[in-house]
Amino acid sequence: MERLNSKLYMENCLIMQENEKLRKKAQLLNQENQALLSQLKQRITMGAQNGSQTTNGTHASSSGSRNP
Template sequence: MDRLNSELYLQNCYIIQENERLRKKAQLLNQENQVLLSELKQKLSKSSAKNTKNSLPDLNISTNSNPPTSSSSRP
């Protein structure tokens, strides 16, 4: 019984160490992910700002070549 208990204790210690190693790795990956997400958001906001400036309609250009007359489909 003592031998089995010792083996289980050693397995538990190994699992705890492995868990700690994986926790640290997950933390590093999360930090890297946050940095990449921040960079992506910055690039998208810059791109969006450029597209917004370029895609603003010119309000001085008329889209309708024949303006409506007062005798249109009103009775």
Template sequence: MSGAKVSKGCEKKNMEEMNSRLYMENCYMLQENEKLRKKAELLNQENQTLLHELQRRLAVDPKTPGNSSGKAKNRGSKLVKE
């Protein structure tokens, strides 16, 4: 019986160590996810700013070469002329 107790104690310790390791990995992934979310938010803001600037320029000067109507639509991540 003492062998079974040692084995159970060892198993419990291993599970606790694994749980601690997985917890730390999870914390790290949450931190990285937050960093990536913030970067994505900044990139989205920059993209929106650039899109609005392009639309403003196209609206101000409809004679811009390659701009037949002066209108532009945002379709997903691409700017498409109408």
């Protein structure tokens, strides 16, 4: 019985270590997703601003391949 408890304890320790690794990886992925979402929002905002400037008769230069 004691041997079984020791084995289960060791398995539990390994699972907790793996769990911690996965938690850290998830945090990094979440940070990366937040950064990408922020960049996407900036691009959408810049695109909307450029579009409104074009429709108001002024043209802002953009890096896109759209014709004015």
